[in-house]
Amino acid sequence: MDTLIFAGTGDAMGVPRVYCDCETCTEARTSGRNNRLRSSVFIENGSGFLAIDCGPDWRRQMELLGYRSMHRLLVTHAHFDHIGGLPEWADSCRWMGIRGELYAPAEVIPVIQRQYPWLSGHIDMIPCDDGITLDGWQISTWRVNHGKNGYSYAFRLEKEGYVWVYCPDSISLTPEETKHMHGADLLVLGTSFYYEAAELSTRSVYDMTEAADLLEIVQPRRAVYTHMSHDVNLEKDYILPEKVTLAVTGMKLPLYREES
Known part of the structure; x- marks a missing residue:
C-alpha cells in the first residue's frame, strides 16, 4: 500500500x-509546526519512492526522511522552487x-535543459504528455493556469480504483482545466494565502x-492545501470546508480507500 509524504x-x-x-x-523558528520547505511530495511504496518536484530544499528533505538515493521524479513546471534541487540530484546520480x-511535459523539458545543460549527463528527461505508468500508478498530466507566472501542470494518478490529483501552482482554472479533478479521492492543491487581497x-x-x-465544483472526497506562505499560521x-486539511511538513497519508 502506497503512502503520500509531504516533504515540503x-x-x-x-x-x-x-x-x-x-x-x-x-x-517556525521555535516549535516549528509552520516550518515549510519548498513544496514536494514523495509517493512511498515500501520498496522505494517516486517524487513530484525537486526544489532547492531537496537535500534537506531527503535527509529528514532518511533517503539516500532517488531514481525517479515528476516535474510540474520549471520554476526554481520546483527544480532548484536538480543539480544536487544529478550529482548524487553521478556519485x-x-x-x-525525470518525467515532465514536453514543453517543460527544454526549459530545464537551458537552465541546467549538464543534467543530461546523469538524468534522462522523458516527456509524459501521453501518460505513463510508474509503480502501478497510471499518471496523466495537463496544463493549468499559473496566473502572472505563466503555466504549470497538474498530475492525476490512479491505481486500483484510487484517484488523486496533485496541483501545487494554479489559479482561476477553467472547466477544461478542472475536468480531471472531479470526484478524486484526494486533491492536493496549492493555496499560498488564506485570503490574498492583491489584484x-x-x-x-x-x-x-x-x-x-x-x-x-470538483467535489473531491478529501483535499489537502499545500504551497503555503507565511500568511498561513x-x-x-x-474557516475551511470540512473535508480540508492543511499540510504539515512530514505528514503522511494512505493512498487507498480506508475501510469505513
Missing part, C-alpha cells in the same frame, strides 16, 4: 522568511553510478477562500 509544504520562499519576525515565522529518470492580475496561486469554491483556526 511551502511556497516559493519557504517559511520562515529570513527577514521576517511575523507570528508564523517566529513559530552512485545511476541514471535518474488578481498580479497573482499566481489560489487562496483558500477561492479554493473552497473550486472544491464545491497552523496555530490558528481558519
